[in-house]
Amino acid sequence: MRGRIYLLTAMMVLLMGPVAIGQSMTIPEVLKLKPQWKKLADEGRRLNFEGRFHGRIGDSFRVEKLDVEFRLPGSIRLPDRMRDRQRIDITGKFAVNGQRMTFIVSELTIRETDLERLAKRTEALPKDQPDGLLELAQEYAEIASFYDDDSLSSAIEDIRLNAVRMLRKMASGDALRLAQVVGVAKSQKINGSFLQAIGYEILLTEWKARTEQSDLLKSIQQLNGWNKPEMEVPDRLKQGFPKEAVTLYNEGAGRDREILHRLLYRAVRAEQIQAMLMPDGSNGLQLAALMRDELPEDVASAASFEQREVEYRLGRVAELSRREMQQLIELLDGLKRSEGREAIIADWLAAQEKRFGKSELAGVLRVSDEYLFVFEQWKDPAHQQKGIDLLKSAWAIASVESPGDAIQIAERLNGLGWEHLNDKWLTTQQMETLPKDDIQIAIRDGRVVKGMTAQQVVQTLGQPARVSRFGSSKVIRELWTFDGTGSVGLVVRLRKSLLSRADPLVVEDVSRTSALVSP
DSSP: OHHHHHHHHHHHHHHHOSOOTTOOEEHHHHHHTGGGHHHHHHHTOOEEEEEEEEEEETTEEEETTEEEEEEOOTTOOOOTTOOTTEEEEEEEEEEEETTEEEEEEEEEEEEEEHHHHHHHHHHHSOTTOHHHHHHHHHHHHHHHHHHTOHHHHHHHHHHHHHHHHHHHHHTTTOHHHHHHHHHHHHHTTOOHHHHHHHHHHHHHHHHHTTOOHHHHHHHHTTSTTTTOTTSOOOHHHHHHTTTTHHHHHHHOOHHHHHHHHHHHHHHHHHHHHHHTSOTTOTTHHHHHHHHHHHOTTOHHHHHHHHHHHHHHHHTTGGGOOHHHHHHHHHHHHHTTOGGGHHHHHHHHHHHHHHHHOSSSHHHHHHHHHHHHHHHHHHOOHHHHHHHHHHHHHHHHHHHHHOHHHHHHHHHHHHHTTEEEETTEEEEHHHHHHSOTTOHHHHHHHTOOOTTOBHHHHHHHHOSOSEEEEEEOSSEEEEEEEEOOSSSEEEEEEEEEESSOTTOOOEEEEEEEEEOOOOO
């Protein structure tokens, strides 16, 4: 569009003849007329344009982008301190000397450089009009591009950056407006570090505005460092996040920014996990494990989740299953709270006694199982003894109500090192201290010893193969012969006193004898 204006201006100059002093062309417009320069010189046409000083040669000087020598009349002198790129208004006409083209200056006005003009115009703009700054920067960008002016380009970049910073400040706290600022910054070719800072501010703003966290996390996970829990966080970042996070990010470089990415991820993910906690804290262990897996540096939060579940479980000890009871004790041990576990175990066992009762066989057996389970887990002999005592009580009940169950209970007690003898339960050690001729022990072992009654012999060995009887007026004796499976048999001699009818037939002697084997 501007090119069309330049061309239109040049055409008007040609059509209207000598240019009035008040009209001024630009260097690009003069260059467009280059094919006409000789004709303009021949016709003596006067031109007025603005250019940039590009050094002097004696009484002559040059203008940037015009390969023409500008000659001054004796009445005009250039100031001694003329600077390159200083703007000058020139009035005069082209002249041809052989093959050489010159420009004879008739009037000359010295002005400021483009940098100085730009600075003044920038200063004159209201401080709350970033759009005006961007328009001004765009206007001078064409000049900087035409003259390849790095200094002017740098100043324009600063203006654009300040304008975008102003827009960013005005959009603070509004993620949507900040996103629009990003679009403007990209169009102005603002450096990537600044764009990254706005992007981080948008994410921080969305977090504070409680934007849907799943989408927010996905965006954060596009940033470098979000998944690096091993990074050490300096105190200035730890203490400044999140209140001063934007300032810290603006001032920070690669490592600091990665840490700030991680801190933002931690904050968002921690809130997300916190929202998953059940009101009663019953899933605290699960969330603590999740925290340790994803946010291992946040030890305090993981411990807090564990504490919530501890409180939940302690509040319902009576309802805990065996596995839950194990987990509770393990948890207490892990939290260095082992000093209270005996009381918790006692509460749990008391609750089991109340739950199952001890008046009926099934209840006594179940409570016994719980005590023995606790002993197996935590090795307190008192719990084992209580479980055994309950098994003995269950055996006593079963002996009357359910003999089949009594046999199974006795087998369990045997496995725990107890045997029933003479209406007493004895330990294996106690059994070993009894004499070998103890009748009950002999019966248990399938042996016949002196003092057994005839009934006890039958109970132990069964009916004899043969019985021989002899006696006197005072005593009756019987010989009971038991054939062995080999060549040795057993002869049991029994004696009964006739002086008292109450005296039983008892074993007087036991001997082994060789049996005759039939051919």
